[in-house]
Amino acid sequence: MTVSEGDKTQIKSKERVAERGEVFTAEREVNAMCDLVANECLRPDSRFLEPACGDGNFLAVILKRKLTELRRKYKKSPRDYEKQAIVAIGSLYGVDIMNDNVIACRERLYKIWDKEYTSHCKAEASDETREAVKFIISRNIINGNALTLMCVDAEGKDTSAPIVFSEWTLISGTQMQRSDYTMSDLLLYNDTSAENGMGNLFALTEEQKEEGGVFLRRYITHYKKVQDYGE
Template sequence: MSAQVKSRSRVQDHGEVFTNEREVNAMLDMVKQETERIDSRFLEPACGDGNFLAEVLRRKLSVVRSRYRRSLLEYEKYAFVAIGSIYGVDILEDNTQECRDRLLSIVEEDYLPVCKKRPTPGFLEAIHFVIGKNILCGNALSLKTVDSSGADTDDPIIFCEWSLVGDKVKRRDYRLDELLEGSASNIQPPLFGLSGTPTSEWELDEETGSMIPKPIREYPLVALYEVGQHE
C-alpha cells in the first residue's frame, strides 16, 4: 500500500492526499463496464502521480491483451486507443512527471511479453508522446496551465483527441474550458468560455444533443508509428 501523504507541507499548501489502492478499485468498480471499454475516456482533474489513471489503464490493457495478443498489429492499435483515452491534470510538476512515467511503465510491462521483447520501431515512442500530451501540469480550477512555481499562466489547458482511421491516427486539439462548457441543455453556444476568454466555433452533436466546440487545430492523418514526429 503506497503512502497517502508525501509531506505535511504539501497537504497544507495543496491539499494533497493520495487515495489508497483499495478505495481506487472500489470506486472504479462502480463504473466497471466503462473502465473495461477500451475507448472510454477518463479525465482525472487532480491526478497526483496517477493512482486512478494507472488502474484504469491496467484494466483497459487487460482487455486489449485478452482480445488481440495473437496479432501484434491489432494489439498495438488498441493499446494506443487505450492510452489515448486517458487524461490527467495536476498542479504539481513532479506529480505530473511521475504519472507520465508510471503510465509508460505500465504499457511497457504489458507490451513487451506480447511483442516478445522486440518492440515495433516507433510504437513506444508514440505512446510516450501521447502520454506527454494527455497528462498535463495545470490548474483544474482555473483551467489554465501553470509555470514551474505553480502559478497560473495565461494559456488554457489543451487536450488532444486521438482516433484511429484505419491504420492511421487522427489528432484534434481542444481547449478544456470549452469542452466543459458544453451540456445537453445548452442549445446556444456560449460567447465566452469558463476562463472568460472568447470561445471557438461550436457545433451541434446530434448524438448527444449538446453543443460542442470545434477543435482549435486539426492535424493530417499520420501512421501510428510516426505520431509525434511531424508536430
C-alpha cells in the same frame, strides 16, 4: 491478473497536504470506485479525465484494466493489440498543478504501458510505437490548474496558455486523427446528462467542432507517427 506496482504511501509531506490537499487515494478505494464503472474501464476508447491526478492512481488502475482486457481479446494478434493499446493510452487524461506529480504520473503510465506491450508483442514491439506513446502521454497528462483551466509554471502559477486536450481517434486501419480542444470548450459543451452520470469528455457534435474555431488543430497520420507533427 493485473500488473502490480507494490504498496504506496498516501501522504508525501504535511506541507503538501496543507498547501495542495495532496492525499493519495489507496488502491483498494480506487478499485472499488472503478468497479462502479467496470465495463467502461475495459473499453479501450472510453475516455477518463482525472482532474487533480497526482501521480495517477485512478489512471493507472484504469490503464491496467484496459490492457488486461486487450491482452485477453487479442491473444493471438500483437498487431491489433498494439493499435488498441495506443487507443487505450490515448483515452486517459490528467491534470495536476504540481510539476513533480505530472512527471511521476507520465512515467508511471508509460512504465505500465511499456511493460505490458513488451511482454505481449515481444519481437514485434517497436521503439517507434513507444515514442508515439510517450508523446501521447506528454500531451494527455498536463501541468495545469483544473480550477482556472490554465497551464501553470514551475511554481504552480497560471501562465497565459489554456489547458488543451488532444482527442486521439483511430479512424481507419492504421490512421490516427488528433484534434485539439481547450479544456474550457470541452467543459462548456460537455454532456453530463448521460445515464451513468458521467460526461463524455469530447461530447461535441460535428457542428460544434467546426463552428467558431472550437477545435484548435487537427491532423491525420499513421498511429506510430503522431509525434512527427510536433507539439
